Amino acid sequence: MSVEGALSRGILHRAAAIIGVGHTNWVGDAERTKRGEKPHTGIGYAALAFLDALADAGLSQNDIDGLIVGPTVPYERMGEILGINPSWSGQADSGGAILQACMAIATGMAETIALVYGNDQRSAKVEYGGQNAASATNYLAYAYHAPWGMTSQGAIYALMARRYEALGGLTEAGLAQVSVALRASAMLNPNALLRNPLTVEEYMAQPYVCEPLRRPDYCLINDGGVALIITSAERARRVGNKAVHVHGIGRSDLNTDASSLQGRLTDFYYEGQRKAAAASFDMAGVGPSDIDVIQIYDSFSLHVPLALEGYGYCRRGDIARYLTEQGIGLSSSRPVNTSGGHLAESYMQGWNHQVEAIRQIRGACGARQVEGCRFVHYSADVAGKCVSIVYGPGD
Amino acid sequence: MGQSRAIRTIYDDPMWETLASGVLRLQQCCNCRSFRYPPGPTCHRCASPEHKWKPVSGRGQILSWVVFHRTYFDDYPAPYNVVAVKLEEGPMIVTNLTGKKPMGSWIGRSVELCFERHSNHGLVPRVKLAGDDHRNVED
Numbered sequence: 001m002s003v004e005g006a007l008s009r010g011i012l013h014r015a016a017a018i019i020g021v022g023h024t025n026w027v028g029d030a031e032r033t034k035r036g037e038k039p040h041t042g043i044g045y046a047a048l049a050f051l052d053a054l055a056d057a058g059l060s061q062n063d064i065d066g067l068i069v070g071p072t073v074p075y076e077r078m079g080e081i082l083g084i085n086p087s088w089s090g091q092a093d094s095g096g097a098i099l100q101a102c103m104a105i106a107t108g109m110a111e112t113i114a115l116v117y118g119n120d121q122r123s124a125k126v127e128y129g130g131q132n133a134a135s136a137t138n139y140l141a142y143a144y145h146a147p148w149g150m151t152s153q154g155a156i157y158a159l160m161a162r163r164y165e166a167l168g169g170l171t172e173a174g175l176a177q178v179s180v181a182l183r184a185s186a187m188l189n190p191n192a193l194l195r196n197p198l199t200v201e202e203y204m205a206q207p208y209v210c211e212p213l214r215r216p217d218y219c220l221i222n223d224g225g226v227a228l229i230i231t232s233a234e235r236a237r238r239v240g241n242k243a244v245h246v247h248g249i250g251r252s253d254l255n256t257d258a259s260s261l262q263g264r265l266t267d268f269y270y271e272g273q274r275k276a277a278a279a280s281f282d283m284a285g286v287g288p289s290d291i292d293v294i295q296i297y298d299s300f301s302l303h304v305p306l307a308l309e310g311y312g313y314c315r316r317g318d319i320a321r322y323l324t325e326q327g328i329g330l331s332s333s334r335p336v337n338t339s340g341g342h343l344a345e346s347y348m349q350g351w352n353h354q355v356e357a358i359r360q361i362r363g364a365c366g367a368r369q370v371e372g373c374r375f376v377h378y379s380a381d382v383a384g385k386c387v388s389i390v391y392g393p394g395d
Numbered sequence: 396m397g398q399s400r401a402i403r404t405i406y407d408d409p410m411w412e413t414l415a416s417g418v419l420r421l422q423q424c425c426n427c428r429s430f431r432y433p434p435g436p437t438c439h440r441c442a443s444p445e446h447k448w449k450p451v452s453g454r455g456q457i458l459s460w461v462v463f464h465r466t467y468f469d470d471y472p473a474p475y476n477v478v479a480v481k482l483e484e485g486p487m488i489v490t491n492l493t494g495k496k497p498m499g500s501w502i503g504r505s506v507e508l509c510f511e512r513h514s515n516h517g518l519v520p521r522v523k524l525a526g527d528d529h530r531n532v533e534d
Contacts (some may be wrong), residue, residue, distance in 0.1 A: 013454065034432045035521060077463060092408050098489070129467045130396065130467040130468060131396070131397035131398065131400060131468065132397075133400070136431035139513075140402070140433065143402055144402050145520055146399040146400055146401065146402075146468070146490075147399055147476075147513065147515075148398075148477060148489055148490045148491050148519065149463060149467075149470075149475055149477060150489050151399075151467045155461055155463065155477065159459045159460070159461050159462040159479055160459070162459045162460060162461060163458060163459035163479075163502060166500055166502050168461075171508045171510035187418055207464060208462070208464040209464060209465050210462070210463050210464065210465065211461055211462040211463075211464060212461070254531045258441065258485070259433050260432055260433065260486060260487045260488065260489070261479060261487065261489060262458075262479075262481070262486070262487035265458050265459055265479055265487070266458070268475065319429075337497060345498070365511070
């Protein structure tokens with residue numbers, strides 16, 4: 001591409017590439033925590049994942065000059081343990097971390113950045129509802145309606161699901177197809193926690209947690225860590241062919257009416273998704289039809305239909321037909337969350353989705369590999385904070 | 396487990412103080428006239444800090460509803476419902492439907508505010524179906 005062509009896409013277009021991915025043994029640690037053991041703290045999981053990613057990249061600690069830590073680990077202690085005194089640093093969720101890292105690399109603040117995440121949420125008995133609900137200090141909506149018994153992100157998604165289903169013609173059995181498809185993919189993933197089959201009938205037989213959502217609509221809660229090594233595109237080319245480039249990236253936040261939940265219930269994040277999608281696809285120079293695999297942040301099953309409509313894969317209001325006819329499983333033309341995602345692989349708050357995206361493009365996914373996978377789209381819309389990333393091959 | 400807790404900053408206090416007398420008042424911007432909820436220091440539409448506390452009509456429509464089948468608070472044993480109600484004035488509140496329950500979908504049903512006493516929070520605003528002669532639970 002010409003210099004002018006590249007500039008018209010923005011300076012983040014293919015500025016950075018991921019050259020290393022790593023994670024902890026989710027399955028083994030889940031078995032240990034189930035027995036009441038405490039294998040590691042969040043920092044420990046992050047450190048182990050970092051070593052794994054570093055080895056994958058073929059680098060040493062001394063090659064790292066930037067560090068971003070996830071929201072669940074303290075920055076200073078993390079850097080101290082990893083032995084990294086970086087020229088640039090930050091703390092962010094998975095999508096935000098990729099975006100910030102691309103910006104730091106494009107502006108020359110750092111060349112090779114480690115992104116590390118660790119969470120001991122299962123062994124630490126972190127609660128997502130009730131009096132001590134996690135994240136309530138950051139999101140007023142998670143705590144403000146407690147005097148009426150309203151609590152937990154699951155209940156918020158249940159409120160959204162009820163209205164979304166009523167407006168869009170999706171039934172509970174229709175939504176079940178999301179959990180069922182992701183479980184089927186997870187069965188081909190040795191790193192996935194849930195590898196027993198799930199049918200629509202079995203889903204429908206499950207009791208409600210917060211009606212209309214059932215347990216299979218909720219993500220797992222488990223311990224673990226993930227790390228990514230991201231570097232300049234130039235250096236990535238020297239490293240070799242395992243590099244996966246960030247072709248496009250965009251963000252759009254919906255804060256209006258977030259605390260009352262009115263924003264979610266009237267627009268279902270659509271405006272934010274539409275803007276983030278446009279920014280990332282324009283930057284990448286590809287569109288939804290070029291995408292081979294979609295990775296959707298799925299703390300709840302409902303995220304999948306919302307994202308398919310919001311990011312332009314499915315006409316609004318057509319989701320019931322899309323899920324039935326097109327489908328999202330490995331045999332569909334554009335599979336979603338090929339690892340099983342948060343519902344069936346591991347709840348690493350978007351970080352494991354990056355790992356799966358990279359591995360699909362590398363062709364390293366074994367039995368669940370999508371043949372000829374070139375472009376993977378990652379999207380997140382947690383609480384209306386929409387992040388969209390288009391990953392693709394190098395030269 | 397534990398009890399549900401209200402978040403009461405200095406911006407919320409005036410609302411809770413009048414709830415105790417069975418009136419829901421929300422802030423109305425003096426500049427652009429829009430109502431806001433939860434209460435806050437400035438108007439999210441026009442940024443004006445000038446506001447007055449105005450009682451709302453109490454009329455609204457249900458946007459969505461759920462039924463909790465799991466208990467998270469001692470003072471809210473499952474099953475119980477939570478409804479999202481769009482008030483005539485614009486803001487949406489999250490509350491509970493008391494009294495008669497509609498057959499079929501609750502979405503779009505007209506409701507009106509009523510007040511019920513809660514063990515920790517005093518009088519809290521809830522809603523009942525418009526025209527339901529359900530008696531407010533008052534001590």
